Amino acid sequence: MANILIKHAEIITMNKQEDIIYGDIRIKGDLIVEIGTSLEVKGDELVIDAKNRTVIPGFIQTHIHLCQTLFRGKGDDLELMDWLRKRIWPLEAAHDEESLYYSAMLGIGELITSGTTTIVDMETVHHTDYAFQAIAKSGIRALSGKVMMDRKNPDAPAALQEETAASLQESVDLLEKWNGYANGRIQYAFSPRFVISCTEPLLREVQSLSARYGVKVHTHASENLGEIELVQAMTGMRNIVYLDHLGLANERLILAHCVWLDEQEKRILRDRGVHVSHCPGSNLKLASGIADTPGMLHDHIHLSLGADGAPCNNNLDMFNEMRLAAVIQKPAHGPTTMDARSVFRMATIGGAKAVGMEDQIGSIEVGKKADLAILNLYNFHTFPSYDVDPISRIVYSATRADVETTIVDGEILMHTGRLKTIDKEV
């Protein structure tokens, strides 16, 4: 952590008023301590001249699989259940400690260089300690956990099939080692894969452990019609009704996808305060469907965004997800539906709410963590839209190449294109 003074910036605060201001940001240690104009340099501060630059809260991606980064391109053009059975499960089963570490590091590098500062990540069954090591070394903020798969399934490789007690014990061991590590930058999240992969005793125990430790549960639900049919056949219930029946539907639950919901399920998501992670790129590429995000926002369901695993849409870039989240709704619902501000909110403060850190990240305000990105929006591909709302400019025309600096917990992880973990040892 350094003491940093960012000068002369356009600042998209995402505070309650969503103010856009021009000025300076003072960072001391891990915190934003002052925002103002003409702030004087103090002591040993590193000064970043952000004239003609835009500072934004770092993006918060609420559904990522770092363990899948190396699988990009393997299984393009398959739908979800075939993609899992034929490609992803055998590949996850084949991970060793080293491949998992590099898969995680490669994914994190991609995330940091595209302005993402916090992730909710799901690993594979084995070697998750190595993903945590990559997270710890990289400096990214993360909630992560080993995936849990204790239901016998002839379609899944033997190496991914666990005993219930062992799955729970390994999860708790990782939690005790990593939860709260590095100034609280790392947290544990229980990660049962989805209902199809998990037994009822495991899911019930996950619910009680998450309450006891006060940590999140991160899983997939209602992504694909075939998945929903299998859940119905196994449990006699619709997916989210079943999760609610087990007590899992609450404010600690982060639920990826939620493409296919009925009215009862929408009511459960709203009434229990569940956080939905919308993954538009993945939902399109795996032919899962188009989630009704305008309807969810209308129903006051908490929404945030995630790129899912790298092979789900072939990149981990939040600019891509924001743009897709906006444009896929427009043909059916009209041009003002899912406007730029709505998706930018999902990418920042919505994600902060999902991870239970609304008072610490997701906006640029005094007292919050210094998690932010500095963008250069004066490039050819944004020209000549200088005088439009900068949030609109970011959502519809910015790219990852416009990110110049990424700061997490007051630490510069990338600056002028140089990535700390690759250019310099931590």
Ligand code: GUN
């Ligand atoms: N459902 C269960 N496992 C997965 C996974 O790895 N990716 C996606 N997109 N959906 C899943």
Ligand code: FE
């Ligand atoms: Fe996923």
